[in-house]
Amino acid sequence: MTDTSTVADTAAKTSESKGNKTARRVRAAALSLFARHGYAAVSMRQIATAVGVQPGALYNHFPTKQDLLKDLMLTHMQDLHAAWRSWQDDAARPSDPLDSFVTFHIRYHLERAEEVFIAYMELRNLEPENFREIEETRQKYEAILTEILAAGSAAGRYEVKDARVTTRAIIAMLTGIPTWYREGGSLSRPTIETIYLDMVRKSVAPMRCHTPEGGG
Amino acid sequence: MTDTSTVADTAAKTSESKGNKTARRVRAAALSLFARHGYAAVSMRQIATAVGVQPGALYNHFPTKQDLLKDLMLTHMQDLHAAWRSWQDDAARPSDPLDSFVTFHIRYHLERAEEVFIAYMELRNLEPENFREIEETRQKYEAILTEILAAGSAAGRYEVKDARVTTRAIIAMLTGIPTWYREGGSLSRPTIETIYLDMVRKSVAPMRCHTPEGGG
Amino acid sequence: MTDTSTVADTAAKTSESKGNKTARRVRAAALSLFARHGYAAVSMRQIATAVGVQPGALYNHFPTKQDLLKDLMLTHMQDLHAAWRSWQDDAARPSDPLDSFVTFHIRYHLERAEEVFIAYMELRNLEPENFREIEETRQKYEAILTEILAAGSAAGRYEVKDARVTTRAIIAMLTGIPTWYREGGSLSRPTIETIYLDMVRKSVAPMRCHTPEGGG
Amino acid sequence: MTDTSTVADTAAKTSESKGNKTARRVRAAALSLFARHGYAAVSMRQIATAVGVQPGALYNHFPTKQDLLKDLMLTHMQDLHAAWRSWQDDAARPSDPLDSFVTFHIRYHLERAEEVFIAYMELRNLEPENFREIEETRQKYEAILTEILAAGSAAGRYEVKDARVTTRAIIAMLTGIPTWYREGGSLSRPTIETIYLDMVRKSVAPMRCHTPEGGG
DNA sequence: AATGAATGAGATTTCATTCAT
DNA sequence: AATGAATGAAATCTCATTCAT
Numbered sequence A, B, C, D: 001m002t003d004t005s006t007v008a009d010t011a012a013k014t015s016e017s018k019g020n021k022t023a024r025r026v027r028a029a030a031l032s033l034f035a036r037h038g039y040a041a042v043s044m045r046q047i048a049t050a051v052g053v054q055p056g057a058l059y060n061h062f063p064t065k066q067d068l069l070k071d072l073m074l075t076h077m078q079d080l081h082a083a084w085r086s087w088q089d090d091a092a093r094p095s096d097p098l099d100s101f102v103t104f105h106i107r108y109h110l111e112r113a114e115e116v117f118i119a120y121m122e123l124r125n126l127e128p129e130n131f132r133e134i135e136e137t138r139q140k141y142e143a144i145l146t147e148i149l150a151a152g153s154a155a156g157r158y159e160v161k162d163a164r165v166t167t168r169a170i171i172a173m174l175t176g177i178p179t180w181y182r183e184g185g186s187l188s189r190p191t192i193e194t195i196y197l198d199m200v201r202k203s204v205a206p207m208r209c210h211t212p213e214g215g216g
Numbered sequence E: 001a002a003t004g005a006a007t008g009a010g011a012t013t014t015c016a017t018t019c020a021t
Numbered sequence F: 001a002a003t004g005a006a007t008g009a010a011a012t013c014t015c016a017t018t019c020a021t
Helices: A004-017 A021-037 A044-051 A065-088 A099-109 A113-121 A128-154 A163-175 A190-201 B005-017 B021-037 B046-052 B065-088 B098-112 B113-121 B128-154 B163-175 B190-201 C006-015 C020-039 C044-051 C063-089 C097-111 C113-121 C128-154 C163-175 C188-205 D006-016 D021-037 D045-049 D065-088 D097-111 D113-121 D128-154 D165-177 D189-203
Strands: none
Touching: A004 A065, A004 A099, A021 A044, A021 A065, A021 A113, A099 A128, A099 A190, A128 A163, A128 C044, A163 A190, A163 B163, A163 B190, A190 B163, A190 B190, A190 C113, B005 B065, B005 C044, B021 B046, B021 B065, B021 B113, B065 B098, B065 B113, B065 B128, B098 B113, B098 B128, B098 B163, B098 B190, B098 D113, B128 B163, B128 C006, B163 B190, B163 C006, C006 C063, C006 C097, C020 C044, C020 C063, C020 C113, C063 C097, C063 C113, C063 C128, C063 D045, C097 C113, C097 C128, C097 C163, C128 C163, C163 C188, C163 D165, C163 D189, C188 D165, D006 D065, D006 D097, D021 D045, D021 D065, D021 D113, D045 D128, D065 D097, D065 D113, D065 D128, D097 D113, D097 D128, D097 D165, D097 D189, D128 D165, D165 D189
């Protein structure tokens, strides 16, 4: 594995290939603005200004603001799934399935911080039908980890009390990274990967670490 | 400890005593609406309707919408700190400091799901000065865990590579609970406590759990 | 009967009594503008300007532009029915029922030219539910004439081939008056009344006037 | 006269021959949409969609929306005049001039209901200059009836108090037909013709039908 | 402390029209 | 002759906020 950026880039080509230039720039501007200020707090005017176009022109590419949000989120989820599939063919990926998933997840989420942020924060701003559609793909993604945990647990490699709860715990932990990670900060991406990978591994390790002393 | 709800209730008395009846109802309505739809997506009119009052009446209690948000978040953080202090006097709390913190955090966050959700989601909607104020108390709270980890690590009880990163990982993991927890669902609060407590303990346990096979 | 204006004024008091001042002025401005330019061609801004208020203020009184149109049309139809009922108690009205209806109709429609115009022109701009509601009262009004014709025809006083078609013919003829009538023009209202009353009477008279020479 | 539809068809050839295929389809779509929803409520986009073309393409055929309206109305009036002239050569037309006009008017207006509707409803949406042009041809058409009435009145065949008012009354009555007539309804066109023709004849008949008892 | 009405700004979206291709 | 994208204006309606009552 020579370059970290590969994880997300592979998938990108697929979904961005057909769009025309302005539509791509609208998507990019909306992505950045939504991530920074939130969907509800960003106006179509702001997006248009960022693109360098009149507000009305946006509607040549996205029928409504809601469609723009949905497009961003759906594209993100599709890219995520596509990247995961590519990752399966990546010879350099860790052989342990949990390590593989965690490594992939961290890398992808650091490379696509804005998309990830939106995908988590703006779910409630999706209209019901769009929500269902996005939520479905989200669950499908989380199911990958759940299955890894369940299989590993059955094989005695991991010890998890509830694979779905554990999934949520791990995903929450990992997905939180981009909220504080800053490019060029004191921690490099590989360092972060190491720290989190270690924590995740141990958290599902098949052993007693402390003497539990009752929790409620 | 007879009742789980004690954790937050103790602190509540402090902040609920201030303000008259309408102000309290405004706070309650705003809390619920902000949590569900987001600060930017909720209008003062909606809040007024929920309270059963005309929009203008809100301004007798909060000078601006932003002040209302700040009030909710600041009150929440103050309550959280107050509850933490009360918890220190609670004889029934786990003796291990990490167990104690985790137990407290889970309980408090399940009892105050809406406040917690807002505190995480609406930070970016705070005006700079308000942001600084809230952020400061947030960091103070996270510092509690960081210190526990640092001390425990120094004492050899835990093994953490970076106490601040580990803090964020644990907080993210725990704080994610209310996003999927549903009252009356298949998992009881104590069960959730047990699962998460176990994972946290192991994640910082001073041992090798697997043979690390390299993660990038 | 001392004053022609009585016909419509009686009813007016009923429906205008509750509204506050601005709402009344909005109604008046909208009435005049809709009548002159058509509902679709008039903007809320124009109405607001005519009232001397900001556009947003209109929404304190009418929830949507459509509601404003519906209000105007429904009020008109209700006033029309109320005026007709009052007319029944008017000692000075013609004793013949057809004469009475025609006289009433002409007078009312000349006094309320704008309302009448809108009621005819803007039916297609009503949303389906509103349309049904207005249409119902319109048919009830036309039914008055139909019944007069049917009864008179049965009694041999009139000769009509189809009471409902005849109703439409007469209503169309009479309702056309305000489209060309101009206050202060060469024809006085009483003159117009006389001309139309004469035509209507004769058009349903029980006799052969010409030798019909085949019409297709 | 074998077929009622002849009245309008004869004239049609004249105006349909001009313009290429798309222009004709634009006219047809605009005609139908304007008639149903009103000029102001129909957008160029809707027309383009109905034609199956992009909005910009419309401007290859009509320089502005207003020109499209004017074209429809002017074409209609020209067709109407042309049809009237053809009708003069129709051997099967009634010999009495009033009968002839009424028969022609009803037939033409039932065959060209949409054009007629627009011609009446959209006059106010014409820009001043266009209005004058259309209005002139309209008055010329109405003058045909006025002259028939004046001549017949002078000859003692009809009794009309004011030929121009009577013209308006008759035109309004007849022109109202297409607003309620529905193809395939309970009344056939010939039946309608008979009813209206009878009413018109009687309405201008030289006799007293009732003892007028004063009308205000 | 609450109301009802207003403001001034701004939201999303649509419009007629233009123009390079 | 048609497209696809753009413009600049304007549409309806909502917003946070103010204020006389």
